Amino acid sequence: MTHNGRLLARAREALEEERRINQAEQQRRTDLIYREIPETEQIDRQMRRQMSELVRLTLSKPADLSERLEALREDNLDLQIRRAELLTEHGYPIDYLDEIFSCKLCRDTGNVNGALCSCMEKRYNRELTRELSGLLHDGEESFERFDLSLYPDTPEETSGISPRSAMSIVFQACRSFAESFPDVSANLLLRGSTGLGKTYLSACIAQKVAEKGFSVCYDTAVSALEAFEKQKFSRIPEEAENAALRVDRMLSCDLMILDDLGTEMVTPASVSALYTLINTRLSRGKQTVINTNCSDEELQRRYTPQITSRLFGEYLELPFYGSDIRLLIKN
Numbered sequence: 126m127t128h129n130g131r132l133l134a135r136a137r138e139a140l141e142e143e144r145r146i147n148q149a150e151q152q153r154r155t156d157l158i159y160r161e162i163p164e165t166e167q168i169d170r171q172m173r174r175q176m177s178e179l180v181r182l183t184l185s186k187p188a189d190l191s192e193r194l195e196a197l198r199e200d201n202l203d204l205q206i207r208r209a210e211l212l213t214e215h216g217y218p219i220d221y222l223d224e225i226f227s228c229k230l231c232r233d234t235g236n237v238n239g240a241l242c243s244c245m246e247k248r249y250n251r252e253l254t255r256e257l258s259g260l261l262h263d264g265e266e267s268f269e270r271f272d273l274s275l276y277p278d279t280p281e282e283t284s285g286i287s288p289r290s291a292m293s294i295v296f297q298a299c300r301s302f303a304e305s306f307p308d309v310s311a312n313l314l315l316r317g318s319t320g321l322g323k324t325y326l327s328a329c330i331a332q333k334v335a336e337k338g339f340s341v342c343y344d345t346a347v348s349a350l351e352a353f354e355k356q357k358f359s360r361i362p363e364e365a366e367n368a369a370l371r372v373d374r375m376l377s378c379d380l381m382i383l384d385d386l387g388t389e390m391v392t393p394a395s396v397s398a399l400y401t402l403i404n405t406r407l408s409r410g411k412q413t414v415i416n417t418n419c420s421d422e423e424l425q426r427r428y429t430p431q432i433t434s435r436l437f438g439e440y441l442e443l444p445f446y447g448s449d450i451r452l453l454i455k456n
């Protein structure tokens with residue numbers, strides 16, 4: 126099966142699961158109401174009898190069919206009104222016992238007029254990101270688990286800044302970015318030396334944004350920019366095609382996370398690919414999070430003014446402080 130087909134199948138399974146949950150919830154409500162207001166159960170039984178009566182009548186076609194149908198309709202209406210009254214009298218909404226749908230558009234069929242419903246696209250994106258979260262350590266990373274105590278509370282000698290208080294601001298900026306997504310005005314540039322939690326925090330962002338049903342792509346600069354080159358230059362058709370799919374996803378996904386910018390080899394092709402990625406996403410109004418160890422000067426040395434002016438102008442820089450957490454955790 127193709128990549129797409131597999132994810133779509135998982136999205137359909139997710140829909141099935143939601144349906145089961147909704148049906149169980151409806152059953153729970155029915156049991157509850159029948160116990161609390163026994164008259165509703167009698168009404169439901171009566172209404173079911175009316176349904177079979179309706180079928181019987183339309184099949185047997187008696188002479189006075191229309192009068193009897195009319196009488197049936199009126200009885201049914203009375204029952205519906207009585208049932209609604211009972212529910213509201215006991216403090217329940219009128220539709221409390223109705224069938225429950227996660228999506229009103231497709232009534233949980235997944236399709237609208239033969240096309241995939243938008244709720245299926247959301248499920249598909251969620252599956253896409255679940256795959257991505259495997260890449261980011263099985264979805265271990267979350268804002269709830271982010272540990273501020275890993276950052277020293279004593280001011281750094283050179284800057285006089287307490288890493289913990291600086292990182293608390295970085296943390297809040299990342300969380301509010303993810304929570305407000307896609308209503309965010311800037312892109313993010315997470316910057317700092319190795320082992321300070323840039324990848325960790327961007328994984329938290331990815332997790333949260335994907336949970337909300339947006340498509341998220343994660344890749345390192347090395348591998349992302351390589352895909353651009355393979356798309357253009359690979360002699361193996363299948364490889365070129367795969368690369369083209371990946372590039373397309375990187376350009377069009379709702380959130381792109383480009384990790385470790387500055388670790389890739391600088392070539393005219395990689396710089397041009399980076400420009401395409403940054404510029405295309407900006408012009409499409411799609412958000413990007415970039416992680417790097419590079420200072421402004423290093424960025425300027427590596428890339429073109431077209432790239433750095435976009436990074437400095439359109440990205441909110443979040444500087445990371447502290448000392449290598451990898452070493453801390455090891456000891």
Ligand SMILES: Nc1ncnc2c1ncn2[C@@H]1O[C@H](COP(=O)(O)OP(=O)(O)OP(=O)(O)O)[C@@H](O)[C@H]1O
Pocket residue numbers: 270271272273275317318319320321322323324325326385418450451454
């Ligand atoms: N706030 C945190 N709470 C718990 N664990 C953390 C936190 N920040 C980082 N870690 C852990 O510390 C290690 C280093 O973090 P991370 O990989 O995010 O650093 P980085 O800034 O991306 O480094 P590099 O520049 O080398 O890529 C990882 O194992 C990560 O899981």
Ligand SMILES: [Mg+2]
Pocket residue numbers: 323324325384385416
């Ligand atoms: Mg990293």
Ligand SMILES: [Zn+2]
Pocket residue numbers: 228229230231232233234235236242243244245
């Ligand atoms: Zn739907």
